[in-house]
Each structure stands twice: as structure tokens, then as C-alpha cells.
Amino acid sequence: MSKTVTASASGGSVRIYHKYSLHNIKKDFVKNWPLFVMVAPAIAFFIIFCYMPMGGLLMAFENYKPKLGLLGSEFVGLKNFADFFGSIYAWRVIRNTLILSLLQLGIEFPFTIFFALMLNELGSQKYKRTVQTVSYMPNFISMVVVAGIIVDFCASDGAITSIIGAITGNYDNLLANPSYWRPIYVISDLWQGVGFGSVIYVAALAGVDKSLYEAAEIDGANRFQRILHVTIPGIMNTIMIMLILRIGQMLSVGYEKTILLYNSQVYETADIISSFVYRKGLQEFNYGYSTAVSLFNSVINFALLCISNAISKKYTESGLF
């Protein structure tokens, strides 16, 4: 990717400079100083809001006190990590995060692809556009409002509770019941995300070579066979890239909905790593400890992303980096 040496040699007399030699750096600065001015605010932004927090990860190994600062706080080694993995919370939050993630991967991911495939089979373009317009809409509703609607539907006199109550005879608030948390979470995710999630596959489907369909039809392939042997291979690269991204985020289930909706009654199934980090860090001010948990999470995510990218590159020749 990165070229370390640019040889400007055309004959023996021309000096060869390393790309980042002092000579080249000076030359570039004289010529491109306006570009430095332009990129400076962005560099400052990413240093302050992305790299400084990365440096702040040091507090995962400290008994961090804001008054003493990052360098003045007591260094405690791996104590915060040991505390976390030794607590009853570790298994609970990791398990809940993994289960929600696997449910998303196992239900939402294939359903989104299915949605796009079926959309592609619609004959009427007008109907297709209407479906797209309507199904993208929930994606633009704010999480607060979505959570508000969930609270309303799952309250003891809510629309969903009345259906469930008619079956089970129990009209209690669904959000206070740990066993309903995961279905509520996944179904509302589906409602909000499937339509818009399908955009990327619809775009990929538009790029599948039309002549392949004709050839398959001449060969006597029926509609189902065409989907299986032409359409799906045609968007396989996109599917793989989305899968890598998804796996890379395996342990980073969004905290917004959880923080908005959960309560201590449902921690058993609802509490995930990110909500735990938020609660310990910003509500109980246990900075070092919660940073340790969050660091563990980031490292696993990064490793997963690299691994899945490597695997994908090896078998499908498509990767992110």
C-alpha cells in the first residue's frame, strides 16, 4: 500500500531521495503549505477527540482520580481487569452482548438480504419505490422516539401487551420482564433497520449482469434457480463485506436503546458491555474500572475485525483493508 521509496532516477546523475527525506518534506511544505492549513483543523479534531481518548486508555491500568490526572493517578496494573473478570457481572454482560449480537447476525442479517432479494423480484418499479420509501422511514425516527413507542406498546395497557396478555393471561409491563427483553430488542431493531439495511444490497443487485439472467433462462433455470445461481453469487462480495463489518462489531451492540429502555429488573438479560461501561463510568464515576472493561471490548472488536477481514480476503478476495 505505502510506497516508501520514490526513485526519480532516469539516469545516473539524478539523486535518489527517500520519499520522506528532509529534501522532499521541505519541497512539499513550500509548495503545499495551503493544504497544511486546510487539514490542520481536522488533524486537531482527530487528535483531540480520537487519539487523546486513546491515550486516556492508560487509566484502565490506574486507580484514576480526575483531580490527580492521568499521570498522577496511582498505577494498579491489571487490577481493574482482574476485578471485572472476577465479578459476577463479567459473564453476564459478555453473554448478553454475544447473544444479542448473534441474534442480530442470525436473524437481522439474513432477513435484510432476503428483503433485498425479494424486492429485486418485484415486477412493478412503482411498487418497488413505494416499498422502499415506506420501509426506509423507520430508520430516520430518532432512537428516543422509537424507545418511547416501545415503552407505550409494552406498557401494561399497551398494544403488544394486550396481545401477549390475551395468550398468556399476564398483562404486566413487558419491559419489566427479563424474558421479553431480547425479543423486544431484536424485533424493534428489525423494524427500524431492515428496510434501510437493504439499500446496499439493492444497489449491488442493480449491478448484476442482466445477460446472465437471460442465459440462465435459456438454460431452463426457473426463478428460484436463477436467484440461487445468478443473483446470490452476483452480490456475494457485498454480502461478505457486510458480514466482515458485522463480525467486527460483534461485541459493540449499540447502547442507546439499552440505556433508554432498561431498568434494574431486566439487567439479567438486558445489561450489555457498553451499558455496563456507561453505568460504572458515568453514573458511578468508576473511571478506571469502566475504561478497563471498554478497552477489553475495543481490543476484542479490533481483533475480530482483523481476523474476519483476513479470512474473507483469503476465501473471497474481497476485504476492507
Place this chain on the structure above:
Amino acid sequence: MAMVKNKSVGSVLFNVLNYAFFALMMIICIMPVWHVACASFSNASWVLNQTGIIWRISGFNLNGYQMVFSNNNIVTGYLNTFFYVIASTIIGMFFTVMAAYALSRKDFLWANPLMLGISFTMMFSGGIIPFYLVVTQNLNMYDSRWALIIPSCMSAFNLILVRTALQGVPASLEESAMLDGAGRFTILFRIMLPLIKATLATVVLYFVIGNWNSWFNAMIFLRTRSKFPLQLILREILITADSSTTTAMGSATETGDSTLYKQLIKYCTIMVSTVPMFIFYPFIQKYFESGVMIGAIKG
């Protein structure tokens, strides 16, 4: 002959099922919104007694909306949100466009290493706690309006979108402008930006929608109520059921019955906060699609 028959039976059945499937999908997508919309215009006590889905308006009136709009929290929340969205979008766009341009130039020695550094932030982050401490301790932005404008005004993703678009502009345009004596800033703002309007629109819309809907940063950074954006006020009314907001509204009415109006007020606030997006939405749909596609290509 066999193929024609195949088409007339299996394929037709498939089509019917497919059309029905999407009709059902659309109903599911609209249903919760329809429920809220109908309820918001209905009679308060009728709404309170409904347990299932509300399909129709009963006893049309605007009492709920009157109460919502006479509520100071919601009105200031609205104004605050407008301020945060506009300020953050302008500052963010300005920085993003300039950086994207500099980083898209092939003759800029540092373009690739800097881009690598910026892209890395998409894959690894310091997490919420160090970020919170940087903003509140190092920058001293706790309970400051700046905390909602600056820390979230740029993202690597948006920068990549703009950079990709700028890379697509033919280099000859820039070269000829340079020969005419145009500087980098002139080239960017006069020549480049008009050529990538579609991408800019996409990114602006990402900014606007993201900022309009955001609440988490406001929750952790702000304490003074008069600075709260709309979403944070909504959270109090809809979820934490902080009754001070709703009670104040209910008792302001002639009936004085706050519980009667609580439900209605919830529905009306949802409508009031979401309708601007719905009005906006049909116009922006195609830009969002193109944004997703560019984003996907660049990863």
C-alpha cells in the same frame, strides 16, 4: 411450452406472495407511526382507555398540540436543537470539506499517512469514558453548548465520502486553474465544490439527521435545562416519565387532570419532534441511498 406453463403457474403464485409480503411489510412499518398520529388528534379520555392499536381518530381535536406548544421546555428544546444542528453542521462541513480536499491531492506528501491515521479511528477508539473526560476535564466543556457542537462535528466516514468525491474530479481542472493563478482555497470553493454537490448534499443530510436525533452527548454533557435539545426533553416525557414536565402541561388546562392528558401529550410530542423529519424525508431519500453506496464502495 413447458417454460411458458412454468411462468404461468409457479411464477404468478410467487409474484402474488411477493406482493403480499411487501404489503405486509409496509403495514408493519407504518403501523406504529399511524397509531401515534391517530392518537395525537383524538379525544384524551378515549386514548387513555384504548389498549390495542389505534387505527382511527376519535373526537378530532388539537388540545394535545396546544399544550405541547405552550410548554416552554419543548419550545426551547426545539430552538436549542435548531441551533445545535445548524452550528454543528456548518462547522463540521467546513472542516470536513477542507480536510477532504487536502487529503485527496495526489501531490500532497502527507495525504496517505494522515488518511491512514484518520481511518484508524473508525476501527479503534478510546471508548466513552476517556472521551467524556477529554471533553469535560481537558476542554472544560461540561454543561457548555460547545460540547454538543464540536466533539461530534467530524467523522472519518463523512470525510471519506467527500474525499472520494473529490478524487473523482478530473485533475486537469485543477491544473488549468492553477496555471491561471488560482490558489488552493479558490480551487476548492469555486471549482471543486460545485462539482460534487450531490455528495455534499448527502453529507449535510447525514449531519442534520444525526444531530437532530442525537441525545446521548446532551445527556452526559449538559445539566442546565435551558440548554437541553429536543430529544432530551422527549426522553423525559416519553421514557423516564419525569412527571414534572407532563404535570406542568396537564395542570395548565382547564380540567387540571394531568393523568388524563399524559398519554395524549406523549403522542403529540412524538409527532411534533418527528414530523419535520417526515417532511424532509422524501426529498432526501435518493441522497441517502447514494451516500450508502459511496460509503460501501470505500468501506
